[in-house]
Amino acid sequence: MAEETIFSKIIRREIPADVIYQDELVTAFRDISPQAPTHVLIIPNVLIPTVNDVTVEHELALGRMITAAAKIAKQEGIAEDGYRLIINCNRHAGQEVYHIHMHLIGGRVLGPLLSR
Numbered sequence: 001m002a003e004e005t006i007f008s009k010i011i012r013r014e015i016p017a018d019v020i021y022q023d024e025l026v027t028a029f030r031d032i033s034p035q036a037p038t039h040v041l042i043i044p045n046v047l048i049p050t051v052n053d054v055t056v057e058h059e060l061a062l063g064r065m066i067t068a069a070a071k072i073a074k075q076e077g078i079a080e081d082g083y084r085l086i087i088n089c090n091r092h093a094g095q096e097v098y099h100i101h102m103h104l105i106g107g108r109v110l111g112p113l114l115s116r
Contacts, residue, residue, distance in 0.1 A: 003098075004047065005047065005097050005098060005099040006097060007027075007041075007043050007047075007097060007099040007101065008047055008099065010027065010029060010043075011027045011043070011045050017029040017030075018030040020040065020072065020075075021042075021068055021071070021072055023064070023068075024045070025044065025045055025060060025061045025064040026042055026043060026044055026045060026061060026064045026065050026068050027042075027043055027045055028040050028041065028042040028043075028068055028069075028072055028104075029041055031103070035103075035105055036105045036106060036107050036108055036110065037106070037107030037108055038073075038076045038078050038083070038104065038105065038106045038107040039103065039104070039105050040069075040072055040076075040103075040104040041101045041102070041103060041104075042065045042068055042069055042072070042101065042102045042104060043065075043099060043100065043101045043102075044058065044061040044062065044064075044065065044100060045061070046058070046061060047099050048061075048099065048100045049098040049099065049100070050089050050090055050095065050098060050100065051087060051089040051100065052089060052090070053100075054100070062100075065102050066085070069083075069085055069102065069104045072104055073104060073106065076106070076107070078106035078107050081106070082106065083104060083105060083106030083107075084103070084104075084105045084106065084110050084113075085102055085103070085104060085105075086102065086103040086105065087100065087101070087102045087103075
C-alpha cells in the first residue's frame, strides 16, 4: 500500500490549496512554485505513486487528467497559443511527490523541453 502524500490532503481539502477543478476522478490546483504564468498540477484522486504503478483500472482517471487539462487550458486562456503537459516518473525524472501528477504549464513561450 502506498503512503499517503500531501496531495491526498489537498484532495480532501484538509490543507489549503488553490483548487481550480475537482470531480470524482481528479483534482487540479495551482503549483505553489510556478515555473510559468500558468502552472497547474492535475492529480488522480486515488493515490498512484508513479507511472510504473499504473494498472488498467486507473485508465479512466488518467484519461480524465488529459481532458481536465484541455478544459483548464481553455479556461486559463492558453489553449490556442499552446501549453505543455509533463508527468515525471521517479528520481532521475525529478519526481518529488510520489502521487502521480501532471504539470500543465503555459502562458509564455516555453522553449526546448530538454537542455542539450
